Structures are given as structure tokens and as C-alpha cells.
Amino acid sequence: MxxxxxxxxxxxxxxxxxxxxxxxxxxxxxxxxxxxxxYDVGGTAGRDIGWRKYGSxxxxxxxxxxxxxxxxxxxxxxDRKVDLYIGNxxxxxxxxxxxxxxxxxxxTNAVDKTPETLDSWQTIDISSDTGTDTATAAIFxxxxxxxGFGIKxxxxxxxxxxxxxxxxxAMVGLDGSERCSAYLGDATPYQTVKLWLVGYMTAGxxxxxxxxxxxxxxxxxxxxxxALPSGALGGVIEVSGGNSGDAYGLRKNGTSENIYxxxxxxxxxxxxxxxxxxxxxxxxxxxxxxxxxxxxxTPTAPPxxxxxxxxxxxxxxxxxxxxxxxxxxxxxxxxxxxxxVARGYIGIEPTEYAYGIKITKPxxxxxxxxxxxxxxxxxxxxxxxxxxxxxxxLTLDSSVVSNREQVAHSLGYIPYVEAYVExxxxxxxxxxxxxxxxxxxxxxxxxxxxxxxNFYAESGSFLEEVNFIVKYxxxxxxxxxxxxxxxxxxxxxxxxVTI
Amino acid sequence: xxxxxxxxxxxxxxxxxxRIHGDAHLNQWVGGREKVNRIVVNWxxxxxxxxxxxxxxxDQHNIFIKLDKNPISVYDxxxxxxxxxxxxxY
Numbered sequence: 001m002x003x004x005x006x007x008x009x010x011x012x013x014x015x016x017x018x019x020x021x022x023x024x025x026x027x028x029x030x031x032x033x034x035x036x037x038x039y040d041v042g043g044t045a046g047r048d049i050g051w052r053k054y055g056s057x058x059x060x061x062x063x064x065x066x067x068x069x070x071x072x073x074x075x076x077x078x079d080r081k082v083d084l085y086i087g088n089x090x091x092x093x094x095x096x097x098x099x100x101x102x103x104x105x106x107x108t109n110a111v112d113k114t115p116e117t118l119d120s121w122q123t124i125d126i127s128s129d130t131g132t133d134t135a136t137a138a139i140f141x142x143x144x145x146x147x148g149f150g151i152k153x154x155x156x157x158x159x160x161x162x163x164x165x166x167x168x169x170a171m172v173g174l175d176g177s178e179r180c181s182a183y184l185g186d187a188t189p190y191q192t193v194k195l196w197l198v199g200y201m202t203a204g205x206x207x208x209x210x211x212x213x214x215x216x217x218x219x220x221x222x223x224x225x226x227a228l229p230s231g232a233l234g235g236v237i238e239v240s241g242g243n244s245g246d247a248y249g250l251r252k253n254g255t256s257e258n259i260y261x262x263x264x265x266x267x268x269x270x271x272x273x274x275x276x277x278x279x280x281x282x283x284x285x286x287x288x289x290x291x292x293x294x295x296x297x298t299p300t301a302p303p304x305x306x307x308x309x310x311x312x313x314x315x316x317x318x319x320x321x322x323x324x325x326x327x328x329x330x331x332x333x334x335x336x337x338x339x340x341v342a343r344g345y346i347g348i349e350p351t352e353y354a355y356g357i358k359i360t361k362p363x364x365x366x367x368x369x370x371x372x373x374x375x376x377x378x379x380x381x382x383x384x385x386x387x388x389x390x391x392x393x394l395t396l397d398s399s400v401v402s403n404r405e406q407v408a409h410s411l412g413y414i415p416y417v418e419a420y421v422e423x424x425x426x427x428x429x430x431x432x433x434x435x436x437x438x439x440x441x442x443x444x445x446x447x448x449x450x451x452x453x454n455f456y457a458e459s460g461s462f463l464e465e466v467n468f469i470v471k472y473x474x475x476x477x478x479x480x481x482x483x484x485x486x487x488x489x490x491x492x493x494x495x496x497v498t499i
Numbered sequence: 500x501x502x503x504x505x506x507x508x509x510x511x512x513x514x515x516x517x518r519i520h521g522d523a524h525l526n527q528w529v530g531g532r533e534k535v536n537r538i539v540v541n542w543x544x545x546x547x548x549x550x551x552x553x554x555x556x557x558d559q560h561n562i563f564i565k566l567d568k569n570p571i572s573v574y575d576x577x578x579x580x581x582x583x584x585x586x587x588x589y
Binding site for chain 1: 512514516517529530
């Protein structure tokens, strides 16, 4: 998934040459690329802008219009550096607004994917560029797209094209064969139009074949757009229509960021964070400017941690991903012959019931097996939790026909207790217990309350002293006798149910 | 092991088994506190790195090692009212 951060200005202080910018203070270890919001505040000539992965020999810089703003994404080095280019130090601003993790890959040098045919929709297939990966979204950089630009998932019947900027970023979903469709206007003989593939995503992105219209109908201020689908963290928003240079803005709902300025002509792709209600705010100057959701970012499962092979901790994964989500730690339990005798995992997820500790018997997959008989331990089911064990003695004889011994357990609630009496050498019987001999009968019972366990012994009178040794087991499990249980979901309730 | 015994006779009334006893066990009691006293013996790690009863008297030390293996045999003993030590009943 894309992870968004508080927008941070990383504009280089030097213009006219590529500058390496260290952004390790803003994005975590493990980031593979960054999302940029590029904005020229206008008023100064020489507005060339460039962005490339650190270590790349790419050299694409091109002028953008004064007042224009748009989004782009580019790879970073393992130590989180990117190369940026600005034509002057007065008007351009480059903000880092988010980053990608292992779900995205970026090329050191971008791949030219410019279609041979211009002025019509053309299929772009990136399957030959992704190796063994299967990409779900492509990340592009466009040059001289001011003569016409459009991009959509392969198979879409959408048909929105329009002039865009001299230098733009774009992102779009791919079909199962790693294809999208692009439209590039023919700038011949004035300029050379180019579309470069800079990277791709393999997870954490859901694309719409037909983009969802989330346009707003009023101008003048920021308005909530329709919420993104469930689970969305942010969206890829196509801005289309209106007049060249119409102002527009996209931002996370509720934030104070106020970049509301010109559209690069009439077509741009925004990469924007949503709030927890999945809402992005939009602002337009012309009601002909529309917004369409090409796709949205969703959480991706972090990598499994093999306890035997890695010292990585669950906390590290959470820190890397930025949010608490599904984390799995696997472990193999080996016997002395190094044979797996059990498989276990610890799972954590912020949703109810989806966390716990499980151990399966050998050969069963602890991550997928749903047959409880295949489990050695499964914390989703109640278990007895040991508290203390010990013994008491109760003595009866010819004059003492009943006796009591008391254990003050100090738990403050009624615990689950089990007890056995030794009714012969090495032989233990479960309480309550009844015994008999030639001349008398006897029994032992016990009761439990929130303070004490009371053990009782009674007989019809023994001829001589008899000592009963009772072994007790106290568990932490609280016994509840005064709750009404909801029939529907098994939760406790104060109301009653009539059956 | 924690052993509860009658203050006036030394007769053992009950036990809590185990080698390490925290607050949960120390707050537990067998019989009334006015008539029953207790002996608490925890196990600690020795210089060799193994665990043993934390009691210096060698005879008593050995008794608690035996009790660890067979806790029920504690009822073969009584507690000396003056010494506070376990001694075998005959």
C-alpha cells in the first residue's frame, strides 16, 4: 500500500543541476519509493522540473507552467535518497507526501513505453518489464503531454483525454495481463512526446476498470468527495475537463493543506491520502472540472516472520508499515532429531477474533487449517489457566465424625477448582467422593466462594483416626453464575432471554 | 513449597506446592491465621546454575528436595514448635 505522511517540503536549495536529497528523516527504512506533490508557485521563468531514482542516469527535465501542481512517484535508494532537479530556486516546490514499501518496485532507469501510434488509445503492456512479478498498477512519467493525454486500465470504456503538462506523473491500474491503455497527443514536429515507466505496484492497490465519478458540483471552497470504497487509505484521482489553467485542489479531508492552483492544462492524475472515513476533499474553479477514482490504496499484509530464520520483531513490522495490522510470526517446534513436531504462529490484527496463538500438529498448516482437531493449542478457545496446587488434610476418628479445612485463595472471585482425595496408596478419586467400609460410610465434598475453598469430610464414625489427603487445583478462570447470556451471540448481557 | 501447620501442635494442615511463590501464593492461606503458621521455601539458582531449596540447614535442605519429588510425603512430617523444622513422625 502507499503510506501517506504529513507533506514535507524537500525542494533542493540549488537549481540548474540534479541534486541528491536525503529523505531518510521523513520515510522509514524499507521504503522503495516516494510520492511527490510538485507545485510551481509561478512568477519565475525557468520552471524545469525533474525527478529520478538515486543512482539513475536518466536526465528528463522539462518546463511546467507557472502555478501548476501535480503528483508523481519515483524510486528511492535503500538509504532513502532521491535525485531532484529544479530550474530556479524561487517558484518550484517539491513535497514528499507518502512512500511505498515492498509492494512497489522502481527502475533505476525508466523504461520508454511511448506507443508507436499517437492521437489514439493504445495498449501498453508492461509484463516484459516486471520479471517474475505480476504488477497491478503502473507508475509513469510523461513528457510533452500538453498535446493530449489520457490513461486508463485496459478494457475500460472510459474516454477522457485532454492536454496535460510539459512534465507530469501518472499512475493507473493494470489488468491481469499487466496492461493499461494510454492516449498521447501527437506533438510532431514541435516536441517529442514520451511516456516512461518508472515503477509498478504488485499489491495494495485496487483499480477500477471504469473509473468512479466523484466530482463535486460547487466552486469556491473545499468540498468532500464521495468516500472511497471500504478499506481505502487513499486514491488515485483523475482530474479532467474545464479550461486550461483552471485552479483545482485535492487533499486529505480535514487537513489545512491549501495547494489550490492551476491544472496542467486540463488533465492530471492525483495521488491523494483519504481520512479514516475514506474521504478526500476537492476544490474546483470550474464545474466542468471533474474527478474520477482510477483506483485506491489498501493495506497489504506485511511479510511473515520466520522466528527461526530472522531476528525481526513484530514491532519492527508495525513500525515499518505504520499501522497495526495482520502480523504473523511462524515457528517450527523441533524434536532432538530436528523433526518438526508442531507448527505455531502468533497473529495480531486489530479486528476482533483475528488474533491469537495457535499450534498445530505436525503436517497441518497452522495458517489455513480450520479443523480444531488438528490443533495442539488454539487461543481462540477457552483454556484452564493454572493458579496454584497444594494439599490439605482432614482428620476423622471415632469422636470426630465431620471436619472442615479451609483454603483462602485470595483471588476475589469464584475460581474454577478441582480436587482429588487419596483413597488408597497412589490412588486418587475425584471430589465429591463417597466411600464405605464394613462398619461405616464417609464422603468428602467441597464448596467455593470468592474468598475460600471449603473442604468437608463426614463419616458414620471411624473406629480409629483416619487422615484424608485432598489435593486441590486452583485455576484462574472465573466462574460466573449470575449472568444472562445472549442466545444470539454468546455475549453477556443484563437483559434476559425468554425461550 | 509453602507448608501450613498448627501453631500449638505442629501438625501439618496443608500445602501449596511449587518452587517459586509470588504474591498470589503468599496471599493464600490454609486454615485460620490465628491458629495456623506457615513455612515458605522458595528455590533459587546456585553457583552451578541449577536450582535448589533456599534453606541452609543441610538436613532440611535435603527434605525439601525429597518433597519436591513427592509432595504428598510432607504428611510424614510434623513441625517442631521451637525449631520450626520438619521432623519425621514415628
